[in-house]
Amino acid sequence: RGLPSAKLAEKWFLQYWDLLLLLRCRQHLAELNSLPAFTPSRNGAQDSAACCGRAGCHLQLCKASEGRVTEGTCHVDKDSDVPFNAAQASGPGASVEFKKRPFGILRYQPGEGMKGAMAMEIIPKSRYPGDPQGQAFASGVQSGWVVQSINGVNVQNEDFGKIMDMLDDEVADPRFSKSTALALEKQGGRMAEPVEAPLSVVFSSIPGYTYQGAALTEDGQVPIPGFQFRKVPLELWTLGLGALAESDATKGAITGFPFTTDNAANLQLGLPRIGGRFRLGIEDPALSAEGADSTQQQLSMGYEQRLPGGGSLASWLRSTGEWGAAFRHEVEDIGIVTGGLNSQLDWNLDLNTTYPPVKGFTPRVSYGATQDGMRVNARVDKDISKRWHTSYAVQNIPGKYSPVDFVHDGAVRFTAGPHTVQATATYDRQLLRLSPL
CATH class of the missing domain: 2.20.50 (Outer Surface Protein A; domain 2)
Known part of the structure; x- marks a missing residue:
């Protein structure tokens, strides 16, 4: 019915892409709930899960990174992450007071030696006054800033896990409760207790450091690379x-x-x-x-x-x-209408309708009229297996409506690769015939 406009096609593509990402992350969630959340790596550290129960993480595709689990906090590495040394964070930043959790920081990155924590992927919007997930954006926090202190306590060179436990910047998700509890039990519990809100956090920057991650959209998602549509003329x-x-x-x-x-x-x-x-x-x-x-x-x-x-x-x-x-x-919701006329003035008009399957049988009925009278053809198809298919049809001769004049047709078809063998049988009041095709 014609090609869609470029804007409509782009909207369909974006919705389809979001659906793929959501299904992919649901697969991660299923794996996370059915398997142990963490396994020891070669150097004795713990591998964090591929996705975590945080705001916005439902549409992030993450890969495992070495580090320490903190309850509900996402700190997985991405290919775009640049290694950093937290001790070098001596540049300008900001002092922020977070009144409630979450803060609007979707991800944190550990520094070298699992020391220090860098804020990554800030939600670039405050949806309404007092929106907790817009606090970081409203306070001017930037991706690539390092956490320097929490409530006056210097944590710049502390263990990454301890900083995450103190911030406790998470969105509770019951799907991760079991995995998180097992992981915390395996590593001996928390490294620090969460600091009660409101809490004051000081961020500082690293001179010469450039954040290379993707800029998020206003709903906290990684934007899809742009694309263009162009018309391709038909031959x-x-x-x-x-x-x-x-x-x-x-x-x-x-x-x-x-x-x-x-x-x-x-x-x-x-x-x-x-x-x-x-x-x-x-x-x-x-x-x-x-x-x-x-x-x-x-x-x-x-x-x-x-x-x-x-x-x-x-x-x-x-x-x-x-x-x-x-x-x-x-004709939508009705069926396919066909008709014809030839030089002998023979004509026909038929309505072919396929009904929903019933216990594996697919009924099809054709109602028609010809120059000789009305005709009806009723047929059912059944797939016995992947290779065996059967069908049965009964129809009247146009203009004759007595059951004794009905014609019955049956067929059995066997398919093996590119080869098909079919046997058909037709019965009317005069003849019983079996003919292979």
Whole structure:
């Protein structure tokens, strides 16, 4: 129904990207709740989880880093993190009073030797007056600043875990309670008790240090790299060729090709810009036993046009003077309507409807009318397994509505790789026939 606008397509892409990130982090959460949260690394440190229960962390993709777990605090490293020495933090910063938790700092990075803590990824917005997650932004805290003191106690060169325990900058998440408790028990409990709010925190900067992480959006998410849409014009035309030769299985019919086979060839010219397709064809029947053509050679031409809303209109003409036309249109919530008319004034109009499956059976019904009367075809399909498929159909002859005139068709199909074997059976009041295809 036409291409979406660039703005609408970009909106769809962003929503799809957010969904992928959310599903990815949910996978991390499931792994975190089902496995031990921390395992010893080679140097005896603890590996922190891939994601943690903090505000904004639900859409962050983190990788494990060596460090000490603190209850609910995210301190995982990213590829963009630059190593630093906390003792070098002697530049200007700010003194901030946090009245409540959380502060609006999504992540902290440990310094060399797991000493010191650097604020990373500040939420760049205060949603309303007094918003706790906007405190760091409103106070001017910048990514890359090092925590120098807490309530007058110098912690610049303290263990990273101790600083995290004192700040206790977290958003409680019950999904992490079990993993956090196990990790704290394994490492001997907290290194320090949380400082009661309000608390005063002094930050300082490192001269020459440049923060290289991504700037967050106002909702605390890492922005997706920009992209552009451009229109790609459709091809002016396309060309297709086809050929077919058919015969029975006798040796003479095969070796006598092309005189003993039914041959056909066609040329198709597609017009993508208008949704049209033009076809030219030729049919060359096999010679009869007397050497004359069983039927004359026939030329044909046809044209098919796609219609707005999911339909098509087609017509054809043969060199014998025969002609025909057909249409197809899909009606939402109803089904597919098809119809046709030919030079013999035979016509048909059908509605094909597929209903929801019932216990593995998919019912399909076609209601139609022809020049001879009404007709109905009811069919059910069933996939017995990945390779076996069955179907059954019953229909009336147009204009005849007695059950004794119904025609029954059944089929069983077996598929193995590129090969398919199918057996069909048709029953009416005159004939019982089993014919493999």
